[in-house]
Structures are given as structure tokens and as C-alpha cells.
Amino acid sequence: MNIGEAAERSGLPPKTIRYYEEIDLVIADRRENGYRDYSDVHIHKLSFLRRARGLGFSIPECRLLLSLYEDTDRSSSDVKALALSKVAEIDQKISELAGLRQTLKTLSDKCHGDDRPDCPILDDLSKAP
Amino acid sequence: MNIGEAAERSGLPPKTIRYYEEIDLVIADRRENGYRDYSDVHIHKLSFLRRARGLGFSIPECRLLLSLYEDTDRSSSDVKALALSKVAEIDQKISELAGLRQTLKTLSDKCHGDDRPDCPILDDLSKAP
DNA sequence: CCTTGACCTTCTAGTGACTGGAAGCCACAT
DNA sequence: ATGTGGCTTCCAGTCACTAGAAGGTCAAGG
Structure with a gap:
């Protein structure tokens, strides 16, 4: 095509x-x-x-991820370790996203009309690593 | 500081x-x-x-997210809608990440030694929108 | 057959989000 | 007072696109 x-x-x-x-x-x-x-x-x-x-x-990371599919010697423990480390990385990202989501959800649910800078949400903002 | x-x-x-x-x-x-x-x-x-x-x-998106905290008129339904649409966006990202994770996990668990291009994982690869 | 228009090609240049390096000011310890 | 390190601005470069120009290809219609 x-x-x-x-x-x-x-x-x-x-x-x-x-x-x-x-x-x-x-x-x-x-x-x-x-x-x-x-x-x-x-x-x-x-x-x-x-x-x-x-x-x-990033592109280098994507290149790496792609190589996991292209590598014909998949049983290689290097490749496997790489895949697992990417899995861990993704878990990390998911939990960061979950935190961000929580922040935003709380904001839209509870925090209407009051004025900033000591809003509890801001305190929550920098909790994640 | x-x-x-x-x-x-x-x-x-x-x-x-x-x-x-x-x-x-x-x-x-x-x-x-x-x-x-x-x-x-x-x-x-x-x-x-x-x-x-x-x-x-992106930076424009971040600017927008930040504005949610800076906007003193939080009860505004615009701001609320914005926050909720971001929440939906994040849910989407999370589910994409979960898919990616699954793909990688399966790869490292099950798919060792066989050669590519009709590996079932590849079929799975483009499932998410 | 010719043209029109959509889609393809390469090339150069510009943008967004940094990132490195130079040149110089500031602050504090020896 | 003189190094050492951190701060300043500014200019240039990089990465990952993205827009635009100039031109080739192809199917459809006149």
C-alpha cells in the first residue's frame, strides 16, 4: 500500500x-x-x-523496543532482561499517570471556587518522585 | 533558594x-x-x-494543566470540563501503556527462540487505537 | 490523447523543546 | 586576594518532526 x-x-x-x-x-x-x-x-x-x-x-528507546521484535534470537537473556526493564519502566509511568489523574480528578471534584496557593492539591502535586 | x-x-x-x-x-x-x-x-x-x-x-498542554491550578475561579465549568477531559486523556494513556506492558511481558515470558514475522505478538502490536 | 487533480517523490528550511559552551559576574573559603 | 563553584546571559547546535517548493505518477473524464 x-x-x-x-x-x-x-x-x-x-x-x-x-x-x-x-x-x-x-x-x-x-x-x-x-x-x-x-x-x-x-x-x-x-x-x-x-x-x-x-x-x-524517545526514538532511541523506540528503536530498542522495536529491536525486541526484530531480534530473531529472542531467547537471549539480554533481550529478555531488556524487555523486563522496559516493563518496569512502563509500570513506573503508569503509576505516575495514575497520580496525575488523581490530582486532576480531585481538582475537578472538590476544589471549586476557593483560591490558590494553599490548596491541598498543590501540596499533592510534587509527591511523585 | x-x-x-x-x-x-x-x-x-x-x-x-x-x-x-x-x-x-x-x-x-x-x-x-x-x-x-x-x-x-x-x-x-x-x-x-x-x-x-x-x-x-506537550508544553502547551502543560501550560493548560498548570493553568488549572492558577485559575482562581475554579468553579468555572470551563475549567472543570478541561480537567475532566484531561482525566479522560490520561485514562487513555494508561490503557495504552497497559497494552504496551502486556505486549512486552508476553514477549519476555513466552516468546523465546522462534523467529519473527508471524509471531502472535506482532499481531497484537497494532490493536490499540 | 490530453488534462486535471490527487498523491507520490526529494530537498531545503523552519519549529519546539531543549542542551552545550563561551564569557563574565558573584560569593565564600583558604 | 585568589581560586573554586555557582550564577548570569547569549548564541549555537540537536532531536524529532513539519511546512513548503518543485516536480514525477496515475486513474478518471472530456
């Missing part, structure tokens, strides 16, 4: 997809006319990148 | 803190000698920014 459809299916703009190719993240096949050609596997990777990037993982 | 201690306490590098001042996100007081001077409230905001940025919120 062409880049347009790939963009639509992965949720990434075409420009970004070309950029990801430029930096060797996801390299499309080429047709005879020079057009990029995407398969379902490409779409999987691109969707994955969109998700991971949106969640605050 | 000086920027150095503020950096240590908030977990942000001094450069970033100065940058946040430059773009009017968090403006420190100044001492007579020209040094920036930070209070606990500043630290709260900076820590909050560190967390929110690390979780993939």
Missing part, C-alpha cells in the same frame, strides 16, 4: 513516516515507480511507534 | 528551568544580585512539569 494509506492506518502523518525511514526506523519497500510500499508488518511497527512515542519513549 | 537547589529538588536540569522561565511557564523571583529565587510553590510546579513532560504532554 502507498504511504497515504499507511499513514491513515497507522495514525502517523506521511511526513513522519518518511522521517522514520530516513533515520532507519521503518524502511518501506519500493515499487518500480519509486513509490514506497507498505505491508501489514510495516503498519504494525508504525502503529507501535506512534503509541510508544505518544507515551514519552 | 537558588536554581541549583531548585534543579535538584524538582529533578529538572537548570538549563530546562531557565528555558521554562524564558517561555513564561514558571517565573522565578529575583534577588538583588540577579540570581533567581525559588519557593516551594515553584518547586511544585517544576516537579509537576517534569512529570507531565515525561508522560508525553
